[in-house]
Amino acid sequence: xxxxxxxxxSAGMSTPSSTRLLTDRLTQAxxxxxxxxxxxxxxxxxxxxxxAHDVMNAMTTRVPTGELGGVLEDLGAADGLIAVTPVFNASxxxxxxxxxxxxxxxxxxxxxxxxxxxxxxxxxxxxxxxALRPMFSYTRSVVVPTGVYAASEDWGSGESGGRELGxxxxxxxxxxxxxxxxxxxxxxDPFEEPTPFADLMSGLGR
Amino acid sequence: MQFGxxxxxxxxxxxTTGRTSTEGERIKAMVRIALKAEEVGLDVFATGEHHNPxxxxxxxxxxxxxxxxxxxxLQLSTSTTLITTNDPVKIAEDFAxxxxxxxxxxxxxxxxxxxxxxxxxxxxxxxxxxxxxxEHYNLLHRLWREDVVDWQGKFRTPLQGFxxxxxxxxDVPPFVWHGSIRTPEIAEQAAFYGDGFFxxxxxxxxxxxxxxxxxxxxRYEHYGHGKADQAIVGLGGQVFMRKNSxxxxxxxxxxxxxxxxxxxxxxxxxxxxxxxxxVGSPQEVIDRTLGFREMFGDYQRQLFLMDHAGLPLKTVLExxxxxxxxxxxxxxxxxxxxxxxxxxxxxxxASRVAAxxxxxxxxxxx
Numbered sequence: 204x205x206x207x208x209x210x211x212x213s214a215g216m217s218t219p220s221s222t223r224l225l226t227d228r229l230t231q232a233x234x235x236x237x238x239x240x241x242x243x244x245x246x247x248x249x250x251x252x253x254x255a256h257d258v259m260n261a262m263t264t265r266v267p268t269g270e271l272g273g274v275l276e277d278l279g280a281a282d283g284l285i286a287v288t289p290v291f292n293a294s295x296x297x298x299x300x301x302x303x304x305x306x307x308x309x310x311x312x313x314x315x316x317x318x319x320x321x322x323x324x325x326x327x328x329x330x331x332x333x334a335l336r337p338m339f340s341y342t343r344s345v346v347v348p349t350g351v352y353a354a355s356e357d358w359g360s361g362e363s364g365g366r367e368l369g370x371x372x373x374x375x376x377x378x379x380x381x382x383x384x385x386x387x388x389x390x391x392d393p394f395e396e397p398t399p400f401a402d403l404m405s406g407l408g409r
Numbered sequence: 410m411q412f413g414x415x416x417x418x419x420x421x422x423x424x425t426t427g428r429t430s431t432e433g434e435r436i437k438a439m440v441r442i443a444l445k446a447e448e449v450g451l452d453v454f455a456t457g458e459h460h461n462p463x464x465x466x467x468x469x470x471x472x473x474x475x476x477x478x479x480x481x482x483l484q485l486s487t488s489t490t491l492i493t494t495n496d497p498v499k500i501a502e503d504f505a506x507x508x509x510x511x512x513x514x515x516x517x518x519x520x521x522x523x524x525x526x527x528x529x530x531x532x533x534x535x536x537x538x539x540x541x542x543x544e545h546y547n548l549l550h551r552l553w554r555e556d557v558v559d560w561q562g563k564f565r566t567p568l569q570g571f572x573x574x575x576x577x578x579x580d581v582p583p584f585v586w587h588g589s590i591r592t593p594e595i596a597e598q599a600a601f602y603g604d605g606f607f608x609x610x611x612x613x614x615x616x617x618x619x620x621x622x623x624x625x626x627x628r629y630e631h632y633g634h635g636k637a638d639q640a641i642v643g644l645g646g647q648v649f650m651r652k653n654s655x656x657x658x659x660x661x662x663x664x665x666x667x668x669x670x671x672x673x674x675x676x677x678x679x680x681x682x683x684x685x686x687x688v689g690s691p692q693e694v695i696d697r698t699l700g701f702r703e704m705f706g707d708y709q710r711q712l713f714l715m716d717h718a719g720l721p722l723k724t725v726l727e728x729x730x731x732x733x734x735x736x737x738x739x740x741x742x743x744x745x746x747x748x749x750x751x752x753x754x755x756x757x758x759a760s761r762v763a764a765x766x767x768x769x770x771x772x773x774x775x
Contacts, residue, residue, distance in 0.1 A: 263674030266612060268683050393593040394620045397628065400601035403594055407544040408562015 206243040207383050209233055210278050211285035214251045214299035221321045223250065225353045225372075226287045229317055232376030233285065233383075240384055249274050251298050258298065261305045279310035283383035284344070286335070287319035290327040294334045295320070303338065311342035313389075315382030317375045319351045328352040347378035410744045411755045412737045413453025414446055414729070415488035415645065415712040418466035421719035424667035429719075432465050436472070438722045439465075442715070443476045445726050447483040449733025455488040455518065455712055460527050463669075470503040477511035484757070485511055488609070488712065489520025489588045492549070493541040494531035496565065500545075501552040501573040508578045513758025518586040518607055518643075519546060521595075537564070539594050546587075550602065553582035581765055584756045586643055586710075589621065596621050600628030600640070605756070607643035608705075611685055611714060612670075615704050618644075622705050639753055643710035644701055647686045650731045654689040660724075661688045668718035691735040698736075699743055707748050709755035711740070 211230045215222030230246055237244045251258065257271035267275055278284070288299035303311070318335040320327070331350035339346045349371060357368045416439055422429040430438065443454040454476065456466045466472065473485040485507065490500060500517070508515040521538050528535040544562050551558050552573040561567040577583065586605035589595035590613060599606040606625040610618040622642055629640035649664075651657035658677065665677045665688075680686050687697045698711060713732065716725045754760070 260675040260679065264612060264671050264680070266614065266675060266680065266683050268675050268679045272614060272616075394624050397593045397597045397624060400597055400632075403539075403543055403597065404547065406563065407540055407547070408560060408565075409544070409547045 206245050207237050207282045207386075208277070208280060209237075209244060209246045209283045209285065209379075209383065210274075210281040211246060211248045212251060212278075212287065212299075212302065213248065214288040214296050214302070215321075216252060216289065216296070220289070221353060221355070221358065222287050222289045224358070225319050225321055225351065226285060228369075228372050229285045229287065229319055229351060229376060232372045233283065233317070233379050236373070236376045236380035237383065240380055242380075242384055247274075247277050251302050254302070255298055258301050258305060262301055265305075267305070275306060275310070278306060281314065282386040283379050284311075284314050284316035285319065285379070286316055286339075287321070288335070290320055290322035290330050293327065294330060295338070300338070303342070306342075308342055311339070311344045313387060314342075314344040315379055315386060316344050316346055317349075317351065317379050318346050319353075319375075321353045323355050325352075325354040325356070328354070345382055347375055347382065349375040349378055351375050410708070410741065410748070411452040411484065411710045412732075412740065413451050413455060413484065413486075413710070413712050414442070414715050414732075415453075415455040415457070415486075416442065416466070416716050417457045417488075417714070418459060418464045419669070419717055420463040420465060421669060421717070422667075423719040423721055424663045426721075435465050438725075439472065439716070440476055440479075441722060442725055442729065443483065444479055445729045446733075447480045449729050449737075451483070451729070451733055451737065453484045453486055453710065453712060455486040457488050458491050458522070459524070460530060461524055470507045473515065474507055474510050477507065477514060480514075482514075484514050484516065486516045486586075487518050488607075489518045489522070491522045491527065492519040492545050493521045493538055494527055494533050495545075497545040497549040498552065498565075498568075498571075498573060501549050502575075504583050505553065505573065505575050505577050508583050508758070509575055513578050513581075513762075515758075516584040516586065516756075518588045518605075520588040521592075533564070539592065540564075542595065543598060546585075546598065546602075550582075550585075553577050578758065579762050579765075581758060581761045584758075584761060586641075591617070591621065593621065593624055596625040597628055600625050600634075601632050603629065603632065603634035605641035605643060605709070607645075607710070607712075609645040610701075611645045611647045614683055619704060626706070635753075636751070638706055638749075639751065641710075641753070641755065642705060642708035643712065643755075644705065644708055645685070645712055645714065646698060646701070647684075647714045648694045648697075648728075648732070648736075649688045650691050650694055650728060650736070652690065654693060657688050657690065664718040664720055670718075691731055694732075694736050695739050695743075698740055702744065702747065707744075707752045709753070 213223045213226035234244045257269040260268045288295040420435045446454045469487050558571050586607045587599035588607040626637035626640045630637040649661040
């Protein structure tokens, strides 16, 4: 039995926020699904709001100030990711995008993840498909088939509410647990095992 | 250990006066700063290379040759020379010429540059950046060591029976540093050749810098040039000093807040905490710089960034006085006391000529 590390990133702005609420539900469901597979789980939930200034510092100077360095390290070492954003202007929030802009691309390569979003109405639910999924395809991450979108009414007993949201969360969590368990070992760390000079020069004039 | 300064050659408005130097003023100011470096007892002046405004340093060997004529001891170097987009043949010629004119006081730091459009401006593809650095340097290395070169490669037109002139002074090529902040291939390259490795750590947390330097050291040993702790390492630094720490912070803050490279980003306090930037008293600079040795091991060259962000020439010259009078003498003493005997100094032309002679004599005996 090994320990699987899950990082959950919530880009909610208010406290309490429905984005954080969805993040927590997804995190708990993923922990449960991993335990059922006989895995130990270690999770870290990251509130991007607390890192907002550090994210901008990293954007402007590439220096990850404050807690951000540690968060990026944990993300790089994670077996699975839960990424949840509120819908702003028909897309992910700027902070959500900025955070993933500063993550090293190789740290997201092959990363299994659940894409989640929250919004005021169900009309924006396709944001998962037209914004989040393409972004994480670009980073070569493995987005589980079930995306989870929660509109305000889903937190009550609205048309598509209550039970159905819970089912989607569990389904997404099971899919993430499966992929996180099978997470292929990362390629060699180029700082530990560099490509030998002779290989670097192959095909070049010398 | 060598101490010096490196310039990025930016023409930046002084945020406290609203005044911007002309390019001519900035070029002359850089020369004045280099001469001052020798006056106050520093060892090295290095200029960057850029091909776009607001930078003026597009022709490093022209500037360094002019400085060479007016100095006697100062080592003249670059930070960096674009091995990717320059013709390696021209680099070989230019720096050999500089080496002769400066009586051996020239070395060179190779880098890939940080401005994307420079590649297409010079007819290259940025996606080939690492390969260009590898192939071009390999040719440069041969041009300085083989009198007649036949060469064919991927990027440059082939050479048949080519001799790069002038031949290096005393048949000893200028010492080469390879500068990189994040690329393991460049550390590997520096290690393979037994050249120096310079990490311009001024924008980087120590953990990143350490990864790359330890890779270089390990591979330097792997390729048989000496022990890992004998590899030739250089580091950057960035300081602003006044007698009282608070005065330094107060005076430097508007330059920090408005500088193109970090303005609008972290606070001065955050940046000094997370990077080598030190704004304070000479003693704080001494302590911080000695801390580099703790993090990265004994190293051979320390270059400070002093003239940037629109700081007036007068202020930069005052900073160099403080650096030369109060900081570097202490650092020299402290670093020398801590350095084990088997760790070499930074190579100079004299030491390389001596090493070549010793190697020749050994060969004769064998």
